[in-house]
Amino acid sequence: MLVTISRYSFPYEAQLARALLESEGIPAFIADEHTINMQWLYSDALGGVRLQVPEPYVQAAQKVLAEDREQALVEQQDIDIRHCPRCGSANTEYHQIGRRWAFLVFLGINFPLFPVRDGILCRDCGRVSKS
Numbered sequence: 155m156l157v158t159i160s161r162y163s164f165p166y167e168a169q170l171a172r173a174l175l176e177s178e179g180i181p182a183f184i185a186d187e188h189t190i191n192m193q194w195l196y197s198d199a200l201g202g203v204r205l206q207v208p209e210p211y212v213q214a215a216q217k218v219l220a221e222d223r224e225q226a227l228v229e230q231q232d233i234d235i236r237h238c239p240r241c242g243s244a245n246t247e248y249h250q251i252g253r254r255w256a257f258l259v260f261l262g263i264n265f266p267l268f269p270v271r272d273g274i275l276c277r278d279c280g281r282v283s284k285s
């Protein structure tokens with residue numbers, strides 16, 4: 155029996171989470187993805203894209219997803235203290251998806267909507283530098 159462990163507004167988010175779980179050896183399935191690709195504006199009406207795992211894997215899957223969120227927070231804090239290499243300002247903004255997600259994307263997940271942004275944006279001089 156499949157259990158829904160998470161819901162996502164966009165199919166690519168569910169795809170990333172599924173890839174993450176599968177990289178940890180947890181089988182995962184996406185429900186409603188086809189419907190939402192066809193009519194993605196209605197995804198909220200349908201309750202989003204559901205990520206499901208077999209019942210025996212529920213706890214392990216939730217743990218993996220929770221750890222990933224913590225990892226993302228750590229990366230965010232790391233980046234916040236970056237200084238702009240052009241003007242030295244610390245008034246910078248994170249412009250890169252998490253390393254782990256980037257790696258999964260690199261593995262070849264196919265979706266067109268992923269907002270790939272790379273590097274650090276300086277709010278003072280506007281420079282985007284590679285992190």
Ligand SMILES: [Zn+2]
Pocket residue numbers: 238239240241242243276277278279280281
């Ligand atoms: Zn700058």
